[in-house]
Amino acid sequence: MNDVIQDEIIEEFDGLEWFDKYSLLISFGKKLKPMDEEFKIEENSISGCQSKVWVRSYNKDGKLSFDLDSDAMITKGIIALVAKVVNDRYPQEILNADLYFIDKIGLKSNLSPARSNGLESIINRIKEVASNEVNLNS
Amino acid sequence: MKDFAKDFPILAQKVYGKRLVYLDNAATTQKPDTVIDTISDFYRSDNSNIHRGVHYLSEVSSERYEEARKKVSDFIGARNSSEVTFTSGTTGSINQVARSLGPSLRGNEVLVTGVEHHSNIVPWQLAGAKVKAIPMDDDCNLLIDSMEITNKTKLIAIAHASNVLGCVNEIKEITKIAKDHDIPVLVDAAQSIQHLPLDVKDIGCDFLAFSGHKMYASTGVGVLYTSDRFSDIMPAIGGGGMIDRVSLDKTTYLDPPLRFEAGTPDIAGAISISAAIDYMQKIGMDKIKNHEHDVYSYSRDKLLEMDNVMVYGNTNEMCGAVSFNLDKIHHYDTGLILDKIGVAVRTGHHCAQPLMRSLGIEGTVRASFALYNTKEDVDMLVEGIEKVEMMYK
DSSP states (O other): OOOHHHHHHHHHHTTOOHHHHHHHHHHHHHHSOOOOGGGOSGGGEEOOSSOOEEEEEEEETTEEEEEEEESSHHHHHHHHHHHHHHTTBOHHHHHHOOOTHHHHTTOGGGGOTTSTTOHHHHHHHHHHHHHHHHHHHO | OOOGGGGOGGGGOEETTEEOEEOBTTTOOOOOHHHHHHHHHIIIIIOOOOSSOOSHHHHHHHHHHHHHHHHHHHHTTOSOGGGEEEESSHHHHHHHHHHHSHHHHTTSEEEEETTOOGGGTHHHHHTTOEEEEEOBOTTOOBOGGGOOOOTTEEEEEEESBOTTTOBBOOHHHHHHHHHHTTOOEEEEOTTTTTTSOOOHHHHTOSEEEEESGGGTSOTTOEEEEEOGGGTTSOOSSOOTTSEEEEOSSOEEEOOTTGGGOOSOOOHHHHHHHHHHHHHHHHHOHHHHHHHHHHHHHHHHHHHHHSTTEEEOOOOSSBOSEEEEEETTBOHHHHHHHHHHTTEEOEEEOTTOHHHHHHHTOSOEEEEEOOTTOOHHHHHHHHHHHHHHHHHHO
16 A cells, blocks of 8 residues: 555655754654643553653544654654554554555664564554454444 | 774674764673684584583583683682582573572562662562662762661672662672671672672672673673582572482482583583683783773763763762763663764663662663773764754754
8 A cells, every 4th residue: 555645754754864864853753742741641651661652542533543742752753754644544544554654764673673662562552543443333 | 002992893893884882881792802713613623511421522611611610710709619600691690599599588678779780679579578779879879877787688689880870889898787797798790790800709798690791701691609608508490410319209419500500501601701701801800990990981071071961870989881861852862863873872771760760760871881992982972962962953
């Protein structure tokens, strides 16, 4: 599955050096709307060794969206991109989604399960939410 | 000063096109050619299982293994090489003591410090003991006068040097007090054995644990020193190679150290520790200590000079690791960007969550040094930090 949003992200990162990539991620991170402190609770957190990440989801007219936040800015930048790709989609779409942009923009190492609290556990959480929604409606 | 980095082939490489500045030595050190060659030569010409064979190679490898034990024994100033057991590492060593002392620890207390690595906390909890910390001040100096010893205190287990802050604890003061109360002392020397000359008789401890891989030898092997005073404690692990006689009713064990080494040990690993000791002794432990002290002090001074850098811990003697954070920048972000400059550091809680809690932080950036690091490496770190700050402006 190719999608326009992912392709746009890939294009934006294309040819950038590492510092520019990180600078871009930092700027995305800064722009991501922070989650209200009251929601930064254990139940919403994906805990790990490196940085904290919080995930909340909501359903509007059958489509799912996610609020994501992190205490680390680069992580925040990455999850801002993930949110951009998965938000406002039907649960089945999210469940089927192949987030190929991560590899294409050179962030695959952040996906490795060895990086605790890596992107993988965040994506797993998102898919889990989508899967629950699909099961609920089936 | 000789360029010791030349002895370590891995350090010659570039990462992301930049010179590799390896400052993650508290996690593991790199290996000099002599250690790498020793391991490879062992498998090329001497490999055999030890202590059981009648043939030539078994004799050779047994001899080399026992020579390694003697080398370690002399290196740490043990009275007898029977006091040296090869284990899987510091964690393995401490768990072995916890299981061996198990019955006496259950329901009682083990006194530790507030800077311990989880591997000097969890084994005692698993053995059923309550773990209590010796109080410390804001700079992480131990407040030894406030140390509370009760009739439930059955062991004092302390890090010689903190894996996070580099603070060196005054272990001799503690062993003195422990002796008055007849309480055994275990010293976790994982972060000091490679930095400071060390003598178990002088320290006065009963147990000392360290890892091979943090002292230029291979991973998966370590040492437990057990004072002869405890030679009658029961083995923690049973199996082959450690028994005197086995029947289905009763088993009797060999004397230490063999009774503590069930199964085939990491023979090449033990020999690699011997080669690492040779390497360090050729330079001289005092010389290593002085050189590292220069680089370490330089790093602290440089970091403290920076406006937006918070450095943690400040004790009389320090070595190895320095931990810091940049104002308003997450340690993980700092580490990720430093990596791309070729500077390898570690970020996170460094397996010392109680310490993080008492410092009121989630984690730190940790730079940790070895004998091959130089002031130029520190300059690269500082340059990297400036770059990180710039990116956040």
